[in-house]
Amino acid sequence: MKTAVAVLGMAAALAWAGPALAAGKVSLAPGGRTIGGPGDSTIASSATETVASHIQQNDDCATVINTGSAGVDLTLIGSGTQTVTVPSRKTAMLCEGSVTTVNLTCLAVGTGTCTASWRVDNN
DSSP states (O other): OHHHHHHHHHHHHHHHHHHHHHHSOOOOOOOTTEEEEEEEEEEETTOEEEEEEEEEEEEEEEEEEEOSSSOEEEEEESSSEEEEEEOTTOEEEEEEEEEEEEEEEEOOOTTOEEEEEEEEEEO
């Protein structure tokens, strides 16, 4: 059941984000299970921003829409650590058990920056 909810959430985010990505900046709307964000972040080259921490160790999912031109790594730290790279102008969702921290890392080089919209939902 949790997988079905995660897949439906991802499909909704992708359907909503597609036209908006073409226009540039996107902000995710909160969902019925949102516990962090939604937020928009601008991150310096090679920097990491913690967008959620001190979460009460639930099974959670994070959705990221990369609105910039450089890749962004989404990392969930909980019962394990998982990372997925979100390419430019793409959306990704990642789930993990007992999440305590959600990080975004900018993969831009030099003086570049990364921009992303994000949201954390209870699974």
